Amino acid sequence: MGTHKIAIIPGDGIGPEVISAATEVLMRLTTIEASLDFETEELDWGSERYLKKGHMIPPGGVEALRSFDAIFFGSAGDPRIPDHVTLWNLRLAICQGLDQYANIRPARLLPGIEGPLKGSPEIDMLIIRENSEGEYSGAGGRVHSSLAHEVATDVSLFTSKGCEQVQRFAFEKARGRKQKKLTLVTKSNAQRHGMVLWDEVFESIKGDYPDIRTERVLVDAMAARMVSEPESVDVVVASNLHADILSDLAAALTGSLGLAPTGNINPEKTTPSMFEPIHGSAFDIIGHGSANPLGAIWSAVLMLEQLDEVSAAQKLMQAIESVCREGKALPRDLGGQASTRDVTDAVLESLENPDS
Ligand code: ATP
Secondary structure, three states: OOEEEEEEEEEOOOHHHHHHHHHHHHHHHHHHOOOOEEEEEEOOOOHHHHHHHOOOOOOOHHHHHHHOOEEEEEEOOOOOOOHHHHHHHHHHHHHHHOOOOEEEEEEEOOOOOOOOOOOOOOOEEEEEEEOOOEOOOOOEEEEOOOOOOOEEEEOOEOOHHHHHHHHHHHHHHHHOOOOOEEEEEEOOOOOOOHHHHHHHHHHHHHHHOOOOEEEEEEHHHHHHHHHHOHHHOOEEEEOHHHHHHHHHHHHHHOOOHHHOEEEEEOOOOOOOEEEEEOOOOOHHHOOOOOOOOHHHHHHHHHHHHHOOOHHHHHHHHHHHHHHHHHOOOOEHHHOOOEOHHHHHHHHHHHHHOOOO
C-alpha cells in the first residue's frame, strides 16, 4: 500500500494527550503489519498559536494539507477564546476548505462496556452527518451592533447537490451493513424550505437503492427512539445540526464521549479526510493523565479504513474490543481506574498478543 503521509494536528486541551497515545499505537501497528507505513508531520495549529500569532492555521495552511493522505486531529477549544472563534478558525476551516462533506460517527456498544440503558440492548448505529452546509453553513451576520434593535441571523443553507451527495454516501454505507436500513432524519414539518428540499432529494434518489429499506423520522422522534428502541437504528443520515446532537446522544448510549470516534470524509478522495475523537478539549482533566484515548484510537481505525488498510484496521479494532471486553484497563469515564498510559499499554499488548 506504500507509505501514508499523515498530518497530525493535536490541537487544544486533551487533544495532544489522546493523539500522542493513538499515534504511538499506529506506529506499533507498522511493526505488526508488514506493508503498513506512515510518514507523519506534526502541526502546531490551535489556540496557543492563535494567542501568540493571531491565527490558528498559518496562511496557506489548509491548501498545504492537500498534499497529505489523511489528517489526524485532536480537539479545538480553549477557555481563553470564544468557542465559535476556535471552531471556525480551525476545525471547520479544514472541513469546509477540503470539502469533507460527510461526517461519519459509528456508535457501537462494545462487549464489556455498560451503557446507561436498562438491559444493555444491542446498539450498532452509524450516524452520517452532512458536514458542510445546513445549519452550520456559516451564512448570516449581525447588524446594528450594540443597539437595542441589534439583529443576528444564522442561515440554514440546503443545496440539492449538498443533500444528494451526502445521502448517496449514506446509501452506499448502508449497503455494507447487516440491516441494510437507512433512516432520513428531518424536521420538514417545521422547517418548510431547506428540510423539504432535503426530503425531496431523498425521495428522488432512493429508487436507485432498491436493496436498502428506508424511512423518514422527525428529529425529535428519533431522539426518543434512540433511547427506547436503539436496536432498531442502523444507518442514519441527518443535517449538520441534527446529527451533531444525535451523535452525542449515541455516544452517551454507548458508554462515554471519550470512546466515540469520527471521520470528516471526502468520499471521492480528491482531498484528504480528517479523523478525530468526537469529544472536545475537556479542560477539566487536562494534564491529569486520565483522558480516555480510545476515541482517538478508534478514530485511527476509521482512518486506516479510509486509507484502504483493511487488515490493519481490523487488528486495531479487535485490540480495542479486547481491552473493553477484558475490562482490566478501563479509563475513569468508562467506570475503571486506568490512566491514559495504562489504556494505551493495554491496546499495545493486545495488538502484540491478539489471542491471549
Ligand atoms: P469543547 O468545548 O472543546 O467541546 P468540553 O470540555 O466542553 O469541550 P467535551 O470535551 O466534549 O466538552 O467533554 C465534556 C466532558 O466529558 C469533559 O469535561 C470531560 O470531563 C469528559 N470527557 C470528554 N472527553 C473525555 C475523554 N477522552 N476522557 C475522559 N473524559 C472525557
